[in-house]
Amino acid sequence: MSDSTAREEPELVQLLTPDGEYVPHPDYPFDPTPDHVRGLYRDLVLVRRLDAEAVALQRQGELGLWASLLGQEAAQIGSGRALQPQDMAFPSYREHGVAWCRGVTHRDLLAMFRGVTNGGWDPYEHNFHLYTIVIGSQTLHATGYAMGVQRDGALGPDGTAVITYFGDGATSQGDTNEAFNYAAVNNAPVVFFCQNNQWAISEPSERQTRAPIYRRAAGFGFPGLRVDGNDVFACLAVTRDALQRAREGQGPTLIEAFTYRMGAHTTSDDPTRYRASEEAEEWRRKDPIARVRSYLVREGMADDDFFAGVDAEAEKLGEQVRTDCRALPDPAPLDIFREVYAEPHSHLDQQRAEFADYLASFEGAEGAAR
Amino acid sequence: MSDSTAREEPELVQLLTPDGEYVPHPDYPFDPTPDHVRGLYRDLVLVRRLDAEAVALQRQGELGLWASLLGQEAAQIGSGRALQPQDMAFPSYREHGVAWCRGVTHRDLLAMFRGVTNGGWDPYEHNFHLYTIVIGSQTLHATGYAMGVQRDGALGPDGTAVITYFGDGATSQGDTNEAFNYAAVNNAPVVFFCQNNQWAISEPSERQTRAPIYRRAAGFGFPGLRVDGNDVFACLAVTRDALQRAREGQGPTLIEAFTYRMGAHTTSDDPTRYRASEEAEEWRRKDPIARVRSYLVREGMADDDFFAGVDAEAEKLGEQVRTDCRALPDPAPLDIFREVYAEPHSHLDQQRAEFADYLASFEGAEGAAR
C-alpha cells in the first residue's frame, strides 16, 4: 500500500539560495555567465515594474482589473526564457513575465484588462496563446496542440515543445486532471508548469490538495518535480530540461514552482481578510529579484552603473506603460459583432445591420451623442 | 524527480490463488470458516446465474439492455459482503453483485434494463444508490454523502462508511478526479472501488491510463492498492480494512480490483471486433468462482450435496428471474410526469392535465386503442 498522507516537506530543486549563492545541481546544468544573469535580472526588474504600473493604472481607473505577478517573477522569467521560439505557451491570466519573454507588448497585455478586447495579441505571432480565465481550460488546449505537434512529426532535438501555465487552485479542476491524463496516455510533448503561489484567491493550498502538487504526475504515469519558484536559475534549468525531454519525444512533465503570491489575487481582492501579513513578510525575505542582485554583486558581475541602468530602463518602461495604456483606443460599437463567425452568418449579419441602423438613427437625432 | 513511467507490474494483494490455495496476508486478516466461504460461493454462483438469465432475457427481447458482470463476481461479492448495513454504496451500472449483497431484488434490477423505470429501488431502503450511467458522476455523490456523514458525527468504530464503484474507464473522467481530491482534502470516509476489468467498451486500459490505477491515489494524498479482483477473499479483506479506516476517520482509500470483463460490454456490444479471444481464454483460467470451489473441495468444506444444492437454488432463481421479468408492469403514460418536482409546478401540472385530456380524447374515439 502506497501511503502518502504524511505531509513531509518534499525535495525542492534550488540553484540559487535566498542569499544569492549559486549551488550547482547534478541533474540540472546551468551556466550563470555574467551576460545571462544580467539579462535575467533585467527581465525580472522590468516585468515587476510593468506589473506595478498596471496595478497603479487600475487604481486610477484606467484598467478594469489587473492580476499582479508580484513574487512570481522568477518562475515566469525562468520558464519563459527556457522556451525556444518554435515552442508554444498556453498561459492562464497572470503570466505577464512569460508574455514578456514571448515578445507580447505591455500594450497588448493592458488591452484585455482595460476592457477594449477579450484577447489582445496574435497567438501565432508570439507562439503565446491568449490569456485564459476559466481555470484549467488551457491545459487541455495545450495537450491537444502537443498532440498536433506529434502528428506533424515535429519532435526531435530541435523539435517543438508545448508549455502550459496554471495555479495551485487549477489542480483541483477536472479539466487539468483530464489534461494530465491525455498527455500521459498520448505521451504528448507538453510541460505542465504549475505556479503554486499557495493561494487560490482566499483559499490556501491545503484546501486544494492534500499531497504536494508535483506528486500528482506520478499518479498519471509521468514525472513531476518541485522547484524553488523564486529561483530564476532553477526555474530556467528545470523547465529547459523538461522542454527538451518533451521535444525529444519523452513525454510530459509536471513542474511545481513553489512560490508565493506577494500581492492581492487581483486588484479587486483584499487579502487582509484571509491571510496574516507575517506570511507575506516571510516570503519577502525569499524575494526572487533580491537574490539575483545578491548573486551579481557577490560575483562581481554587475556594478552600480548596471543597476542604475536597469532602474532607468524601468522608469522609462513605466512611463511608456502609462502613456500607452491611456492611448488604447476604445472599440467601436459594431465590434461587438466582429469575428463571431469565420463565414457569413445570415442571422448575425442581419442583426449587425439592424444595430447599425439603430445607431445611425441617433446620429440623425442627437448628432455625435452616441 | 519521481518517475513512474516504467510499467513494471505492481504488487497485487491475493489471498486465494487461482488453484484455490489460501495464502494469509500479514496486513489483511481473513478467516475462511466453512460457513463463511460456503456463503460466498453461493453468492457468486447465484449472481452469475442472475446475470446469465438477464443476458438471455435481453436476447429474447424482454430487456432493452443488460450490462453483464461476468468475471467480476468476486470483486463485487467480496466488497459487497464487506459492507455494514449502515454503510452507503454508490454503484455504476454493472454492480449486480453488490446490489445482491444489499438486498436489491432481481426484479428491481431488471426494471431499469427493461425500460419500465429509470431508477428501480429505494436507495435508502438498501443503502444502495441508484445505478448511475453517466461515467464518474456517482463518485462525487459518494464523496458528498461522506462529507455529510462527517457532519453527522457518524464516524467511529461502528460508524458509517461510504463506498463507490466505477470502472477503469471512469478514471479518465474529470469528475472522478475531482472526487478523489474532494475526498482527500476533506478526509471524507469514502472508499473508491475501481473494478479494472481492463476494458472500457472497446478501449483497453492503456488508452485510459499510463500508470497503474491504484497509484492515482498517492497523487491526491491518500492510500491506494491493487487487489486480485478475481479473489473474493482478498476483495473482502481489503475492502473491510478500507471501510474500517474510513469509518474511524482515517479518510479515503482507492482500491483497484484487477479483474476482467469476460463478456461483452453490454448486450449491444460485439467484442470480437476489438479483442482477441485468447485473452478471454487466459482469464477463464482465473475464474473467480472456480477457485472458491477448489478451495472448498481441497479443504473438505463442501461436498457434492452442497454444490448440487447451490445449483438447484440457482435453477430456481433463474426461473424466478424469467417469470418476474415478464411480469414487470409497464408504466402508465402519465407516469412521464411523475415526481419531476417535489412541489406543485404550475406549468408542468397544466401540461400533464392537457396530455391526460389528449389521451382521453382517443379513448372516446378508439376505445382502448391507447
Added chain:
Amino acid sequence: MSGTELTLGKAINAGLRRAMEDDPKVLVMGEDVGRLGGVFRITDGLYKDFGPDRVIDTPLAESGIIGTAIGLAMRGYRPVCEIQFDGFFFPAADQTFTQLAKLRARSEGRLTLPVVIRIPYGGGIGAVEHHSESPEAYFTHTAGLRVVTVANPEDAYWMIQQAIACDDPVVFLEPKRRYWDKATVHTGGSPAAATPMGAARVARAGTDLTLVAYGPMVKVALQAAEADTEHSIEVVDLRSLSPVDYDTVFESVRRTGRLVVAHEAPVTSGLGAEIAARVTESCFYHLEAPVIRVGGFDTPYPPSRLEEHYLPDLDRILDGVDRSFAF
C-alpha cells in the same frame, strides 16, 4: 413589520443567515465563501458564526461543488452552492442538468434534493470576460430545475429563504450589478408568508403595453416606462423564470394588447422566445402587435468597454416599445 435599509447583496446575506439559523441542515459551499465571504461578500460573516462544517470553502472545481452538494443532499443536508460568476457555471453543467435536475424523477420521488445554486449573473460592472453572462435559458430548458431571480432587496431577502426551503433544486440568479442597490426590507414574518417565489409582480401599473423584465433589467424597464410619457406602460417583474407565472403575464397582456420582453441574455433561444411563443398562443386575439424582444446580441459578451452597447438600455427598450406601437 420591522423594516431595515439593506443593499440587495446584504439582503441575501441576511436571508442566508436566517435560513442557517432556522435549519441546522442548511450548508453554504463554494469557492472563497468562507473566510473571504465570497468575492461579492454575500456570505460575509457566516464562516465566523457557523464554522467550517457549515460554510465550506471547496476546492476550485464547480462539478465537484454541485456533485458533492448532491451527495450532501442525499444525506439530508440543504446545500446552498455559490458559483463565483455566471461564466464559471459550465464545468458543473453535467452534474446540474444530468444529475441534480433528474434524480428526483429517476428515483420516482425517493430522493429529494433541495440544492440551491446561487449565481451572480449579468453584466454592467465592467468586468473581464466570463464575468457578465446571463445563462438563464440553459436552465429554463432543463426540466427538474426551478429558476428564480430577484430585482430588489426585499425579494432577495425572502426568495433566498424560499429557495432554500423548497424541496426542489433551485437556480438562484443574483443580478450582480444590483448588489449595491438599497431599499427597505421587512424582515418580520416568515418565508412561507411572503409572496411566493413562483409569483410574478406587477412592478408598475399601465394600460397601453406590457413590459416584462426580470433581475437586473427590472430597474431599466421601470426607467423606460417612466421615460415614455406618451404611453402608459405596465412593468411585470417575472421573479420566477421556471416556471413562469403566466397568469399574471396573460392577464396584463390581455389588458394592454402589447408585449415587450427585455433581458440581457442573447435574444436567440433566450427566455424571451419562450414567453413570446406562449403569450402569442394564449393571447392571440388580444395582441395588437407581435411580441417584441429586446436583449443581448447573439454574440459572446463583449469586452467591458462595449457592454453599454450590448446591454439593453432605456433607449433600446423604448425602441422596442416603438416597434410594438408601429404595428
Added chain:
Amino acid sequence: MSGTELTLGKAINAGLRRAMEDDPKVLVMGEDVGRLGGVFRITDGLYKDFGPDRVIDTPLAESGIIGTAIGLAMRGYRPVCEIQFDGFFFPAADQTFTQLAKLRARSEGRLTLPVVIRIPYGGGIGAVEHHSESPEAYFTHTAGLRVVTVANPEDAYWMIQQAIACDDPVVFLEPKRRYWDKATVHTGGSPAAATPMGAARVARAGTDLTLVAYGPMVKVALQAAEADTEHSIEVVDLRSLSPVDYDTVFESVRRTGRLVVAHEAPVTSGLGAEIAARVTESCFYHLEAPVIRVGGFDTPYPPSRLEEHYLPDLDRILDGVDRSFAF
C-alpha cells in the same frame, strides 16, 4: 451523377471517409471510434485505413475530447469529435460553450477552429436513460456555434463534409433512430456544389399550413402531412438549426398563414420557441393562428417503455395541426 443506396449511418461514414481522403488534416476522435468503429459504427473502417494518428480512441472524458480538439485545431487540424450519446455531451459543455464557441471572437479572428462535434441524438431506439435526448436548444442559444442536423442519407453524406469544410465550429446532430433508413445518395460532385448546409428544404409542398421539422421528426412530419387528407400541408426540413434559414420559413408561412413546429426536445425554451417568436414578429399579419409547437414534455426523457408517448408522433402532430385550424 452516380447514385448509391446507403443508410443514413453509412452515408455519414462515406462522407467522413471522403473528407479524410480530401484533406490530411481531418482527424476523427472520440470514445471507441477506432477499432470498434463507434457504438453505431459510423466511423467503421476509418481506423483500419487511416491509422491511429488520424482516428483517435480518446480516454473516457468528454471535456478532454473537445478541449484537446481545440488544441489540435489551433495547430491546424480539423478534428471531428464523436460524443457517444446526446446525454454524455454535458461534461464537455464548458469547453464547448466557453472555449470553442468564443475563441474566434476572443482572438479577433486570429484563431480559426474548424471543429465538428458529432452527436447521435434523439429517442426512439428503446435505450436506457441519457441515450435519447435532444439538446439542440443549448447549442442554438450559444453564439459562435453552428448547429445542423440531417434527415436523409443524401444530406448526411454532403452535410458532414460541409460541416468539416466549414471554418466555424459545427455541432452535427445525427438522428440516431434514422441511422438505418436507406435512400439513394448521389456521391458525384463536390460538397461546395451540394445544397449549402445552411439552407432549409421544402420537403413537401402544400398550401394550407406549414409544418417545420428537422432531424428525426422530418419523417414523422411527412407521414402526418400524408395522413391529413383534409389539408394541404407543406413540410419544411430545417437542416440548419443555427442559423435558421428564415427566408424559406417565412416564404412558406406567408403563403400558408399557419405554422406548426415539431421537435423531440422539451417544448419549453426549445428551438420551437425561437421559431415561433421570430415567425410571429416577421409574419404577424400573415398568421391566421398562433404558431403551434408540438414537442417533448418538460420532463426528463422517460424510461423507454414510455417513449412512444413522449415523442411527438403522427397523432400529436395532427392534434397540433387541428389546434392551428381551430383558430
